Amino acid sequence: MTDSAVIEVSDLRHSYSSVEALRGVSFSVPRGSFFALLGPNGxxxxxxxxxxxxxxxxxxxxxxxxxxxVRRAPRDVRRTLGLVFQEPSLDDRLTVFENLVFHARIYQVPRRQRRERAWAVLELVELQEWANAPAGNLSRGMKRRLEIGRAMLHEPSLVVLDEPTTGLDVQSRRRIWEYLERLQRDYGVTLLLTTHQISEAEGADLVAIIDRGELQALDCPSTLRQRIGRKLINLQIRDESFRQSLSERFTGRCTQRDTVLQIEADDPDELLRELVADEERWTMVDSLEIVDPSLEDVFINLTGRELRDRTADGMR
Ligand SMILES: Nc1ncnc2c1ncn2[C@@H]1O[C@H](COP(=O)(O)OP(=O)(O)OP(=O)(O)O)[C@@H](O)[C@H]1O
Structure with a gap:
């Protein structure tokens, strides 16, 4: 393991009876970085x-x-980790403050430091005013903030967040992102986030794209986007035979999403000149845009499928 890596995974495999969930995954995560693990459901x-x-x-x-x-020293590993999972894990009957103190006790934070740390994390996630309220009275977004604060109580070097914003409204999501950025910036914590939402991975230092148990790519978002190299032309075409003929001409460099055909072009200007020159066909083009590849395009390019395919509006 390198000195600067906080996570080192090599040739990891796992099967649930006949399902091969992981098929030889290897990567390492530098200390203090924000690492996003991006992939569809399953x-x-x-x-x-x-x-x-x-x-x-x-x-x-x-x-x-x-x-x-992790096999030889599971207890020590757990002490270095802060966990935020998809399922709510607070005790609704305890107050916000009691939830924190209870967790501090489980993680063996010294007794005299428990209350002080609990106040510090309440401040971090801006929930001081709710300290004496039952956790059950908090909104979903506030509960998630409390869980993030709680994950920091025992001062972990790595915080693992499994789809932390699933089911939250846009405003709550934005707020959660502010706290996560603060954790990384002010506390030097390494963040490992799993998500099937492209927008959440765009701000990561390092993105691992995983599909069907295999790592398809691992790099910073800008380098991943550059892998495609070319510009993309999005053409909305109402005529199916026209779409079909372009698809055949650009086989392997073309994806279709409903009536929009996306073509990877070495020279977009040349293709546009050609399209405009054919008057009859040009009238069938409803809209056209030239865009830089997004992480979603990278994903499609690597896997031949859309990330959204298996999710409903990016939410479950
Ligand atoms: N306990 C289990 N028993 C059998 N198969 C499982 C079990 N848990 C997961 N799987 C299967 O292993 C594969 C990987 O599942 P996993 O939950 O790790 O994926 P994921 O990327 O986290 O998906 P999600 O976003 O839906 O949680 C899937 O095919 C899933 O159906």
Whole structure:
């Protein structure tokens, strides 16, 4: 393991009876970085995260967190981790403050520091005024903020967030992102986030694209976008035979989403000149735009499928 890596995964494999959920995944995450694991439902993200968090014993391969082997030192690994999972995990009957103190006790934070740390994280996620309210009275977004604060109580070096904004409204999501950025910037914490939402991965230092249990790519978002190299032309064409003929001409460099045909072009201007010159066909083009590739385009390019395909509006 390199000194600067907080997570080191090599040739990780896991099967649930006949389902191969992870098929030999390897990567490392530098200390202090924001790492996003992007993939559709069923890609293997949760299996990977559970192996990292010692919640699952992988079939084969090696995982180390902060230099500790997850098989040999699971307790020590858990102490270096802050966890925020999809399912709510607060005790609704306890107050906000009691939830924090209880967690601090479980994580063996020294007794005299528990209350002080609890106030510090309440301040971090701006929930001081709610300290004495039952956790059950909080909104969904506030509960998630409290869970993020709670994950920081024992001062972990890595915070793992499994789809932390699923089911939250736009405003709550934005707020959660502010806190996560603060954790990374002010506390030097490494963030590992799993998501199937492209927008959440765009701001990461490093993005791993996972599909069907395999890592398809691993790089910073800008480098991933550059992999496509070419510009993309989005053409909305109402005539199916025209769409068909362009699809055949640009086989392998063309994707269709409803009536929009997306073509990877080495020289977009040349293609446009040609389209405009054919008057009859040009009238069939309802709209046209030239865009830089997005992470979603990278995903389609790598897997031949849309990330959204298996989700409903990006939410479950
Ligand atoms: N307990 C289990 N038993 C059998 N198969 C499982 C089990 N858990 C996951 N799988 C299968 O393993 C594969 C990977 O699932 P996993 O939950 O890791 O993916 P994911 O990327 O986290 O998806 P999601 O975003 O839906 O949670 C899927 O095909 C899934 O159906």
């Amino acid at each position: 890609a293997g993200k949760t299996t990977l995260v559970h192996a990292l968090c010692t919640l699952l014993r992988p079939s084969a391969g090696h995982v180390a967190v902060a230099g500790l082997d």
